[in-house]
Amino acid sequence: MIIAYRAANIADAHLVRQMLEAEGIPAFIQGEYLQGAVGELPANTEILVRVSDDRYDDARAVVAEWESGEPVVFDDDEDGEDATAAATAPTAKRSAIRYFLLFVAIVVGGSVAMMLLQRLAEG
Incomplete structure (x- = not known):
């Protein structure tokens, strides 16, 4: 497996993995369970998306394609509508939905x- 993306954080890694899998490209996140670990492991472990x-x-x-995307900027003019913001609103809405779904998936x-670990600990 080869590194396709170096993520800034775990949410970023999961977002990229989901985008890749939506395109039919199986992906694996390496280092997601090591981020912020204490003891022998460094707290700033790199998170990699591999394919x-x-x-x-x-x-x-x-x-x-994802990295080259334009950030959404909302500038309100006097009418309360900006042509650029109106044109990019569907993209912003899709991004918000993706982040929400990612959040739900992580939770x-x-x-x-946690439930499986508790059952394992009980016997």
């Missing part, structure tokens, strides 16, 4: 993991 060697070019194309996944 198989044969899908690297496809993955980099998806990541490059649900964490809850399930």
